[in-house]
Amino acid sequence: MKLTDPDRLFPAEPRIRFLARALYEPIAELPIISPHGHCDASWFAKNTRFPDPAQLFVVPDHYVFRMLVSQGVSMDDLGIPRADGSVPDTDPRDIWRRFAEHYHLFRATPSAMWLDHSFEHVFGVNERLNADTADAIYDHIDAKLAQDAYLPRALYDRFNVEVLATTEGPMDDMSCHREIAASGWTGRVITTYRPDAVVDPEYEGFRDNLAAFGKVTGEDTTTWAGYLKAHRIRRAYFKKYGATATDHGHPTARTEDLDKADAAALYAKVRSGACTTAEAEVFRAQMLTEMAKMSLDDGLVLQIHAGSRRNHSAKVFASHGRDKGFDIPSPTSYVSALKPMLDAVGMEPDLTIILFTLDETSYSRELAPLAGVYPALRLGPPWWFFDSHEGIKRFREATTETCGFYNTVGFNDDTRAFCSIPARHDVARRSDCAYLANLVATGRLGLAEAHEVAYDLTYRLAKQAYRL
Amino acid sequence: MKLTDPDRLFPAEPRIRFLARALYEPIAELPIISPHGHCDASWFAKNTRFPDPAQLFVVPDHYVFRMLVSQGVSMDDLGIPRADGSVPDTDPRDIWRRFAEHYHLFRATPSAMWLDHSFEHVFGVNERLNADTADAIYDHIDAKLAQDAYLPRALYDRFNVEVLATTEGPMDDMSCHREIAASGWTGRVITTYRPDAVVDPEYEGFRDNLAAFGKVTGEDTTTWAGYLKAHRIRRAYFKKYGATATDHGHPTARTEDLDKADAAALYAKVRSGACTTAEAEVFRAQMLTEMAKMSLDDGLVLQIHAGSRRNHSAKVFASHGRDKGFDIPSPTSYVSALKPMLDAVGMEPDLTIILFTLDETSYSRELAPLAGVYPALRLGPPWWFFDSHEGIKRFREATTETCGFYNTVGFNDDTRAFCSIPARHDVARRSDCAYLANLVATGRLGLAEAHEVAYDLTYRLAKQAYRL
Amino acid sequence: MKLTDPDRLFPAEPRIRFLARALYEPIAELPIISPHGHCDASWFAKNTRFPDPAQLFVVPDHYVFRMLVSQGVSMDDLGIPRADGSVPDTDPRDIWRRFAEHYHLFRATPSAMWLDHSFEHVFGVNERLNADTADAIYDHIDAKLAQDAYLPRALYDRFNVEVLATTEGPMDDMSCHREIAASGWTGRVITTYRPDAVVDPEYEGFRDNLAAFGKVTGEDTTTWAGYLKAHRIRRAYFKKYGATATDHGHPTARTEDLDKADAAALYAKVRSGACTTAEAEVFRAQMLTEMAKMSLDDGLVLQIHAGSRRNHSAKVFASHGRDKGFDIPSPTSYVSALKPMLDAVGMEPDLTIILFTLDETSYSRELAPLAGVYPALRLGPPWWFFDSHEGIKRFREATTETCGFYNTVGFNDDTRAFCSIPARHDVARRSDCAYLANLVATGRLGLAEAHEVAYDLTYRLAKQAYRL
Structure with missing residues (x-):
C-alpha cells in the first residue's frame, strides 16, 4: 500500500486541486535549500551509518517522544538520555515497538506525515506502522541503514540538498566542518553562529562560557570591549566555515540600544553572576542590537x-x-520589543533580520505590519509547532495581505531529524501551492504570476534572504 | 418545511460532503455522553412538566436573551428574574412574541441552529419562527409540553442520553440526586463537585459559605487543615452520588504550590475577609493545586x-x-499560570486535569503544546461562545497538529437548556466529521482511521477521560 | 486583457460560487454609503483635476508606498513630503516607473486588487502594470485625468456614492464643506468630529491646540468646564455640516469615569504640559466617557x-x-478597558458606540461578546490592515456566531485613496456574499434570509448605525 497520497495537501475541490498540482509539478524536484536547522555536522564529517531505527526516528526527535510521554509512556522506556549523561539501557527494538503501538496518537499530525513520507520514500516501507507491523518495519529499515546508499552523505545527495546549514555554539572548534571541507565531498554543509551560551546570562554555565569564549578568541572577555571584539572574531571564524547567518534563541523579542557606558556596566554585572532576571533580559536585548550592528x-x-x-x-x-519536548510557546510581542533595535538599524537596506515567532497572533497584528515597512526586516517561515500544513496556511493567510510574499524568506526545516528534511520541504511546497491555487481560483492572482511565486517561495527567496 | 438541512455543517464540496456523511452516519445515533453541564437535577427528581415555551427556551438561556438585550429589549420584558428575587410579571406569550419578532438576530448563530433543531426534532415544528408564526408555534409547543412524552425523564430517554452530569455547589444536600436514585428510574444523572463558593474569596457570601461548609461536613473550617479535610469529606460525599469530576470556574488559570505554613496563613487571611484582590487570586491558585493533589x-x-x-x-x-449574559472572556494565559501545579503533579499519569479556555489564542500557542507533553493534561472541548461550528473547526485546526486527537476529551454540552442537548451534540458530531472528512480528502488521514477517530471523539474519549 | 476576474473572491466550489454570485448580483450596484474615511473635502469643494497618476495612486497612499519602502526604495524617490514641509523634487513619471517595477510586491495583497480595479474600471486600463507597461499606463491615466469626467465630483457621481463622510480636526473652519453646500452640487459630503488634537495630551502642539480651541469656540479652555463646553459647541458646529459621528484614534481602548473634581484636576495637569505618560492615558480614557455622555x-x-x-x-x-506607513498595531484589550464607560452608559439603547480594532484576537474573545450584550455597542468593520478578503472572512467567522450580523454596521472604506472607494466596497460586498453563500451551502442560513442579510450588510446597517 501507499503510505502517502500523491495529491496530499492539495485542496479537494477539483479545479483548485488541478491548479495546485500544476503549480507544484515544476517546483517539486527543485533542490532543497536548508538555511537553518539542527543536523549534526559530524554525520557528514564521519559518514558512518545511523545506528538503528529507534535512534534515527524516535530518540532524538522531541516532536515524536513528547507525544508518547503525553499519554503516559516514560522517558526511560523510550531510551531518552538523562541529564547526568546516563542512557537507559533500553533495547532499540523495544523502543520501536512502543512507538509503533502508540502510532495512532500521531493521526493528522505533521509528525505522521513526515514519518510516513520517510518510511515510504526514503526506506520503501509499504505498510502502516502499528503493533503488528512494528518488527517487520524495524528489520526493513535496519537492513537499509547498513547499505552505503543510506549513509549520511549518500542521503544528502539523494535528497537533492543544495546547501544545508547546521547550528553551532560559539566555542565550537569547527572540526567537523573542517573535516567535511577536507574530504573532497561536494556537499555544501555550512555553519551558523549561535552564541546563546555567551549571550544569555541565564544559560547553564554562563560565566565559564565567557571564560572559554575569551580563551578561544584570545580576547579579554572581562571587558565589554573585549567581549564584543571576541564576537567579531568568532563571527569571522564562522564565516570561514560558510556561515551566512547568526541565530538567537531568546525568551522574548526584546531589544535595547543602551549607550556604551550603560552597556559596559551591565556587562560587568552579568559577568559577575549577580544580575537579576530583569537585567539578564536587558542584556540579551542589548546583544540583539549589538549583533545587528555587527x-x-x-x-x-x-x-x-x-x-x-x-x-x-x-x-x-x-x-x-x-x-526534551518541554519548551512551550508563550505570548510574545514585537512592536515595542523591537523598537530600540529598529530605531538603530531598521531602515538599513543592506541589513537582513529574520523574525520567527511561536505566537501566531503576532502574524497579522505585528510581524506582517513591521516587515511590510522596515527594509531590514523579513519574516521567517512558521516555526516549530507551526511548521505544518495548517500552520503554513494560517501564516500565509495572515501575512500575505499585509507584507506580500517578498518580505518572507522561503522555508526552513529547522530539524535534527535528517530523514524528515525532504518530507518537510515537500509539505511546505505543497501547502504553498495549495494556497496559491486558491488565490488563482478566486481571482486574486494570475496563473503565470503564481508559477513565479511558487518558484520564489521554494528556491529563490531562501537563497536571496540568506545570501547563499 | 424543514427547519434543518439534513446535510448541515458538512462541507459543500461534493467529495468531502460524501466523506463527511459516511463518517457521520455510524456515529449519528450513538448515545449521548454529557459529562459536564448545568441541567437542574430537580427536573429528573420531580419529573414535572416544563412550564411554558418561554420558560423553556428564552428565560433561562443567557445565550438567547443576551442577544435580545444587545438590541435594546429590556430584561423585564423578557421576564428575567431580578437580583432581589422578584420576577417581572410578564406574560410568557408576550415574552415569546418578543423573541419571535427578533428571531432574525440569531441568523447564522449556534443558538439558531440549536433552537431550530429543538423546534423541529423535539417538538415537530415545521415553520420558521417569526412574528407571524409566533402564536401558532407557542401553542404547538405548549400543547406538547403537557404530554407525558415531554416530561424530563421521557425526553432524557428519547434523547438517548447514557449519562448526564449536573453541577452542584459544595453545600448541596444531594436531595434531588437521592430522589432520582430512589425512584427506580434507569437514567444516570450524576453530580459534579463545584466548590467555587468556598474556594473563591470574592464569591458572594464567602465567609458564611465557609461556616456552612464546616457545618455540613462537621469539620472545623476555621483552620486550614480542617478546611482541606472538609473538602475531602465533601468530595467523597459527591462521589456517592456519582461524581467522577470536580469543576472550577476561575477568572484566571493561575496556580500556586505554597508550602503548608504559607497556605495556612493565607487561608487565615482570606477567611477573615480582609484579603486583597491579589491574595484572593493566590488563594484560588493554591486551591487548584490542592484539588489536584486530592x-x-x-x-x-x-x-x-x-x-x-x-x-x-x-x-x-x-x-x-x-x-445574566454579562460574562465576557478575557486574555488568559496558561504557560506560567499552570507551572506550579504542573511542577507538583503534571507528570502523574493517573491524574486527569481537563483545561478549558475562552481565549482561542491559547489553543495553538499554549494549550496544545502543554497537553501534548504533560501526561496529566487533557484539552476540554470548545467552551461557551466557541461551542459552535466555527469554534469547533478552529479548535481542531489549532490543536490537532500539536497534541493529536487523543489528548482531547470529546464533547461537553455545558448547558442549562435541556432541549438543546441533542442539537449541541449533533453539531459537534457533524463538525468533527466535517473536519475529519477534509483530512481524508487531502490525504492527511486514512478513511478507516477517520471512522475510528469519529467514534472516539463522539463516545469513547469522553467516557475514558471522565472515567464514566 | 481583463485585470479583474468577474467572479473574484467568490469561493471556487461551483455550488457555493453560484450562490455567492446570486447573492451578489442584486446588491452589486447599490449606492455606496461611506460613513467613515479620509477623503479631502477640498476635492469636492474645488473640483479641480487630480495632478497626475503618481499623486493619485502612490504618494498619498501609505498602503502602497510602505511596501516599496520595505524593499529598500527610499521615500525621496517616491516623492513623499518631508516633515519640514519640503517635497523632494521627484518627477512623477519616475515615481510611477519605480512603482511599476515593484508592482509584483503587491501580488495577492488588497492593494493590488484595489489598484487593478481602479485601473480597469475607473480608467479603462487593460494591461497589467509592470516596468514595460509603466509609461503607456501613465500616459493613459494622465490623459483621462484631464477630462471633465474624471474631476472629483464627476467621479463621486459615477461611483454612485450616496453619502461620504470626511474627517476633520476640531479647529477646522468647515470652509470646504461650506463651499460644497453653497455650490449647488447634489453630492452629500459630510464631516466627522475628530478631536484627537485637543484630547490627546501627547499630540503635537497639544497646548497650543487647546488655546486655539478656546479661540475658535469662544470658551475659556483653561478650565475643565470651559473645555467641555467648547467640545459641545464644536460638536454642534460640526453637526451643521452634516456630522452624525465623532471619531477617536487612541493608542488603547481604555476608558475612565472619574468624578468631576478628579477630572478637573487631571485636566489642569495635562493642560500644564507636565503630565506623565500614564496621566495622558487616563485623560484620553476619561474623554471617551465624556464624549459618550455628550x-x-x-x-x-x-x-x-x-x-x-x-x-x-x-x-x-x-x-x-x-x-507615513509606520503605524503598527499592538495587542489591545477591551474588556477591562471599556468597563468604566460601559458602566456609565453601556445600557443606553439610544447611544451608539462603534468599536474598531487592529488586534484580531479581540474579535471572538472580547468584541463580539461585548457587542452581543450591551445595547450601546456595535462592531465596526475590519480596519486598516484587515480591510481585505481574508480580513473580512476572519471577522465574520469570528464574530457572527456570538453577536450575529445585526450588531455590526456594514462597511467603512476609511481611505484617502478616492479611486479605491468602489473597489473597496466591492471587495466587502463580494467577501460578505462569499461568507453568506458558504452559510447557505452548509445549511446554516436560508437563501431568502441570506439575500436580506446581504442587503443589510451592504446598505441598511451602515445608514442605520450612522444615522444617515
Missing part, C-alpha cells in the same frame, strides 16, 4: 527565534535536561 | 474553566445578579 | 479606533512626520 559590518543575516518558554517542567529539566 | 487520592477528574470576566456590567449585576 | 445628548455616534502604535520609527517620524 551584521551591518560583516553581512551576516540575523535570525531571531523568540518566545519559547524553555524547560517548562522543573522535574523533567532536573532529570533529563534541555530539549 | 484528585491523586480519590481519582476525581479536575476541570478548570478559566478566563471568564463575570458580571461585567455593574448596573446589571446590581439589578439582576449573576449569570 | 453623544447621549446630541445623538452623535461615537467611533473608537483603538490600538495603533503610531509613528513607530523615530527616524522616519523625525524626517517625514505622521502617517
Whole structure:
C-alpha cells in the first residue's frame, strides 16, 4: 500500500486541486535549500551509518517522544538520555515497538506525515506502522541503514540538498566542518553562529562560557570591549566555515540600544553572576542590537527565534535536561520589543533580520505590519509547532495581505531529524501551492504570476534572504 | 418545511460532503455522553412538566436573551428574574412574541441552529419562527409540553442520553440526586463537585459559605487543615452520588504550590475577609493545586474553566445578579499560570486535569503544546461562545497538529437548556466529521482511521477521560 | 486583457460560487454609503483635476508606498513630503516607473486588487502594470485625468456614492464643506468630529491646540468646564455640516469615569504640559466617557479606533512626520478597558458606540461578546490592515456566531485613496456574499434570509448605525 497520497495537501475541490498540482509539478524536484536547522555536522564529517531505527526516528526527535510521554509512556522506556549523561539501557527494538503501538496518537499530525513520507520514500516501507507491523518495519529499515546508499552523505545527495546549514555554539572548534571541507565531498554543509551560551546570562554555565569564549578568541572577555571584539572574531571564524547567518534563541523579542557606558556596566554585572532576571533580559536585548550592528559590518543575516518558554517542567529539566519536548510557546510581542533595535538599524537596506515567532497572533497584528515597512526586516517561515500544513496556511493567510510574499524568506526545516528534511520541504511546497491555487481560483492572482511565486517561495527567496 | 438541512455543517464540496456523511452516519445515533453541564437535577427528581415555551427556551438561556438585550429589549420584558428575587410579571406569550419578532438576530448563530433543531426534532415544528408564526408555534409547543412524552425523564430517554452530569455547589444536600436514585428510574444523572463558593474569596457570601461548609461536613473550617479535610469529606460525599469530576470556574488559570505554613496563613487571611484582590487570586491558585493533589487520592477528574470576566456590567449585576449574559472572556494565559501545579503533579499519569479556555489564542500557542507533553493534561472541548461550528473547526485546526486527537476529551454540552442537548451534540458530531472528512480528502488521514477517530471523539474519549 | 476576474473572491466550489454570485448580483450596484474615511473635502469643494497618476495612486497612499519602502526604495524617490514641509523634487513619471517595477510586491495583497480595479474600471486600463507597461499606463491615466469626467465630483457621481463622510480636526473652519453646500452640487459630503488634537495630551502642539480651541469656540479652555463646553459647541458646529459621528484614534481602548473634581484636576495637569505618560492615558480614557455622555445628548455616534502604535520609527517620524506607513498595531484589550464607560452608559439603547480594532484576537474573545450584550455597542468593520478578503472572512467567522450580523454596521472604506472607494466596497460586498453563500451551502442560513442579510450588510446597517 501507499503510505502517502500523491495529491496530499492539495485542496479537494477539483479545479483548485488541478491548479495546485500544476503549480507544484515544476517546483517539486527543485533542490532543497536548508538555511537553518539542527543536523549534526559530524554525520557528514564521519559518514558512518545511523545506528538503528529507534535512534534515527524516535530518540532524538522531541516532536515524536513528547507525544508518547503525553499519554503516559516514560522517558526511560523510550531510551531518552538523562541529564547526568546516563542512557537507559533500553533495547532499540523495544523502543520501536512502543512507538509503533502508540502510532495512532500521531493521526493528522505533521509528525505522521513526515514519518510516513520517510518510511515510504526514503526506506520503501509499504505498510502502516502499528503493533503488528512494528518488527517487520524495524528489520526493513535496519537492513537499509547498513547499505552505503543510506549513509549520511549518500542521503544528502539523494535528497537533492543544495546547501544545508547546521547550528553551532560559539566555542565550537569547527572540526567537523573542517573535516567535511577536507574530504573532497561536494556537499555544501555550512555553519551558523549561535552564541546563546555567551549571550544569555541565564544559560547553564554562563560565566565559564565567557571564560572559554575569551580563551578561544584570545580576547579579554572581562571587558565589554573585549567581549564584543571576541564576537567579531568568532563571527569571522564562522564565516570561514560558510556561515551566512547568526541565530538567537531568546525568551522574548526584546531589544535595547543602551549607550556604551550603560552597556559596559551591565556587562560587568552579568559577568559577575549577580544580575537579576530583569537585567539578564536587558542584556540579551542589548546583544540583539549589538549583533545587528555587527551584521551591518560583516553581512551576516540575523535570525531571531523568540518566545519559547524553555524547560517548562522543573522535574523533567532536573532529570533529563534541555530539549526534551518541554519548551512551550508563550505570548510574545514585537512592536515595542523591537523598537530600540529598529530605531538603530531598521531602515538599513543592506541589513537582513529574520523574525520567527511561536505566537501566531503576532502574524497579522505585528510581524506582517513591521516587515511590510522596515527594509531590514523579513519574516521567517512558521516555526516549530507551526511548521505544518495548517500552520503554513494560517501564516500565509495572515501575512500575505499585509507584507506580500517578498518580505518572507522561503522555508526552513529547522530539524535534527535528517530523514524528515525532504518530507518537510515537500509539505511546505505543497501547502504553498495549495494556497496559491486558491488565490488563482478566486481571482486574486494570475496563473503565470503564481508559477513565479511558487518558484520564489521554494528556491529563490531562501537563497536571496540568506545570501547563499 | 424543514427547519434543518439534513446535510448541515458538512462541507459543500461534493467529495468531502460524501466523506463527511459516511463518517457521520455510524456515529449519528450513538448515545449521548454529557459529562459536564448545568441541567437542574430537580427536573429528573420531580419529573414535572416544563412550564411554558418561554420558560423553556428564552428565560433561562443567557445565550438567547443576551442577544435580545444587545438590541435594546429590556430584561423585564423578557421576564428575567431580578437580583432581589422578584420576577417581572410578564406574560410568557408576550415574552415569546418578543423573541419571535427578533428571531432574525440569531441568523447564522449556534443558538439558531440549536433552537431550530429543538423546534423541529423535539417538538415537530415545521415553520420558521417569526412574528407571524409566533402564536401558532407557542401553542404547538405548549400543547406538547403537557404530554407525558415531554416530561424530563421521557425526553432524557428519547434523547438517548447514557449519562448526564449536573453541577452542584459544595453545600448541596444531594436531595434531588437521592430522589432520582430512589425512584427506580434507569437514567444516570450524576453530580459534579463545584466548590467555587468556598474556594473563591470574592464569591458572594464567602465567609458564611465557609461556616456552612464546616457545618455540613462537621469539620472545623476555621483552620486550614480542617478546611482541606472538609473538602475531602465533601468530595467523597459527591462521589456517592456519582461524581467522577470536580469543576472550577476561575477568572484566571493561575496556580500556586505554597508550602503548608504559607497556605495556612493565607487561608487565615482570606477567611477573615480582609484579603486583597491579589491574595484572593493566590488563594484560588493554591486551591487548584490542592484539588489536584486530592484528585491523586480519590481519582476525581479536575476541570478548570478559566478566563471568564463575570458580571461585567455593574448596573446589571446590581439589578439582576449573576449569570445574566454579562460574562465576557478575557486574555488568559496558561504557560506560567499552570507551572506550579504542573511542577507538583503534571507528570502523574493517573491524574486527569481537563483545561478549558475562552481565549482561542491559547489553543495553538499554549494549550496544545502543554497537553501534548504533560501526561496529566487533557484539552476540554470548545467552551461557551466557541461551542459552535466555527469554534469547533478552529479548535481542531489549532490543536490537532500539536497534541493529536487523543489528548482531547470529546464533547461537553455545558448547558442549562435541556432541549438543546441533542442539537449541541449533533453539531459537534457533524463538525468533527466535517473536519475529519477534509483530512481524508487531502490525504492527511486514512478513511478507516477517520471512522475510528469519529467514534472516539463522539463516545469513547469522553467516557475514558471522565472515567464514566 | 481583463485585470479583474468577474467572479473574484467568490469561493471556487461551483455550488457555493453560484450562490455567492446570486447573492451578489442584486446588491452589486447599490449606492455606496461611506460613513467613515479620509477623503479631502477640498476635492469636492474645488473640483479641480487630480495632478497626475503618481499623486493619485502612490504618494498619498501609505498602503502602497510602505511596501516599496520595505524593499529598500527610499521615500525621496517616491516623492513623499518631508516633515519640514519640503517635497523632494521627484518627477512623477519616475515615481510611477519605480512603482511599476515593484508592482509584483503587491501580488495577492488588497492593494493590488484595489489598484487593478481602479485601473480597469475607473480608467479603462487593460494591461497589467509592470516596468514595460509603466509609461503607456501613465500616459493613459494622465490623459483621462484631464477630462471633465474624471474631476472629483464627476467621479463621486459615477461611483454612485450616496453619502461620504470626511474627517476633520476640531479647529477646522468647515470652509470646504461650506463651499460644497453653497455650490449647488447634489453630492452629500459630510464631516466627522475628530478631536484627537485637543484630547490627546501627547499630540503635537497639544497646548497650543487647546488655546486655539478656546479661540475658535469662544470658551475659556483653561478650565475643565470651559473645555467641555467648547467640545459641545464644536460638536454642534460640526453637526451643521452634516456630522452624525465623532471619531477617536487612541493608542488603547481604555476608558475612565472619574468624578468631576478628579477630572478637573487631571485636566489642569495635562493642560500644564507636565503630565506623565500614564496621566495622558487616563485623560484620553476619561474623554471617551465624556464624549459618550455628550453623544447621549446630541445623538452623535461615537467611533473608537483603538490600538495603533503610531509613528513607530523615530527616524522616519523625525524626517517625514505622521502617517507615513509606520503605524503598527499592538495587542489591545477591551474588556477591562471599556468597563468604566460601559458602566456609565453601556445600557443606553439610544447611544451608539462603534468599536474598531487592529488586534484580531479581540474579535471572538472580547468584541463580539461585548457587542452581543450591551445595547450601546456595535462592531465596526475590519480596519486598516484587515480591510481585505481574508480580513473580512476572519471577522465574520469570528464574530457572527456570538453577536450575529445585526450588531455590526456594514462597511467603512476609511481611505484617502478616492479611486479605491468602489473597489473597496466591492471587495466587502463580494467577501460578505462569499461568507453568506458558504452559510447557505452548509445549511446554516436560508437563501431568502441570506439575500436580506446581504442587503443589510451592504446598505441598511451602515445608514442605520450612522444615522444617515
